[in-house]
Each structure stands twice: as C-alpha cells, then as structure tokens.
Amino acid sequence: MAIRVQEDDFDIGAEIKALTLGRTEIGGVASFVGLVRDFVDPGAGQEPTAIRGMTLEHYPGMTEKMLSRIEDEANRRWTLDATLIIHRVGALAPGDNIVLVVCAAAHRQDALQACSFLIDWLKTQAPFWKSESTAAGEQWVKAKESDDALAARWQKT
C-alpha cells in the first residue's frame, strides 16, 4: 500500500514494474490514469471551451489521511496484493498525468473492481480542487453530481 501526493510527473510503466517486482503471487494489475483534458465539458447545445492549463490545490494532511482511508477500505473489500495511489498537485498542462491508481491481485475481478472503487471514492472524498485556465480566465472546477452518483454505487447498504 502506498500513497504519494507530488508535483512531479510519474512513469506508469516504472510504477507498475516496481509494484509487481518479485511478487509472483500477483495474477493481474488494473490501473487508472487521469489526464488533463484540453476542453471543458460543454452544456447541452454549447461549444466546448478550450483549456490552457490547470492548477491543483489540496489540503496537506487531510489528503493523505483520506487517501489512506480509501485505500484501507479497498483492501478490506477485495483481496489485493498491492495498491498505489499517486496524485499530482500544482500547475499542469493539457495531456499531463494527474492521478494514477494501481491495484494488483491474484485475480482480475479484485484488481478491476478495487481500481474502479478507488478512483470513484477519491473523486468525492479526497480534498483536491482544480482550477482551469481558459481564454476567459481562471475558473474553479465545479463538482459534478454524476461523480457523487458513481461514488454512491459503492456505498454498502
């Protein structure tokens, strides 16, 4: 289990290789990579707005605490051999990596489901905020209700 919040980029291949090195009990690795998109999702019937860049801010201390908790929860729900969450902060350009989630398990369903769970929960529970730069200036990204709905799918009843 590992969590990193950093300004630097990450190398997806190198991270997965490091996670699985010598761990021959691992049968599958699932990963999610979030990238900076170069447009804002337009409303119905509207043209997309171009994004020049993005700045990510977070709440040091609480971020790591929430990410650890999310990771613990994934390990409680699924049988995992290794998990990794890397989230970047600071100034990013279109095409840059933002977030990496990796889950390794003996069996693919554990890895795939845990990976999906982790990114859905991270999006609604971890204290990060994005500000986008467009031709009209800087604007804070609004939270999406669809993200809440995706996270709620994992709520245990």
Place this chain on the structure above:
Amino acid sequence: MKLLYFAWLRTRIGRAEEEVDPPTDVANVEDLLRWLQGRGAGYAEALARPDLVRVAVNQEFAARDTPVARDDEVALFPPVTGG
C-alpha cells in the same frame, strides 16, 4: 482556533489561513459560518452560498451540527474536484 481556506473560499476571503477567537456562543460549524459571515465583505461573499461550503474539523468532514472548540483546526472549502 485555526481556520484554513481552500480553492475559491481562499481567493474570495483573501487568505489561506488565520487564527481566530470566536465568541463563546459559537458552539458548532453552523454557528461558526454565521459568525464568519459578519467579519467583512470577502467573508460575506465567500459564504453567501453556505450550501456550497464543505467543512472539515480536525481534518474530518463535518456536519453543520459538529461541535467546534478553541484548539480545533477548521477548514472551509468547496466540494472536492480531484482525480
């Protein structure tokens, strides 16, 4: 009490953090938000839509009736948008 502001709450209030000494009748998060609204134009503007403000007390998500005390760290921020 240590207050932290993030994202547009930080930019509208004009600072990232401050130490405050609220009156004794500020007992919970709701009381604190109401008291802060009266501290100046930036605060009033930032807190005009309290439904868009999320609060963490000592780095735990808090409800409006969560108690706040003198030595707490209280953070105010919009709904999170990471990932």
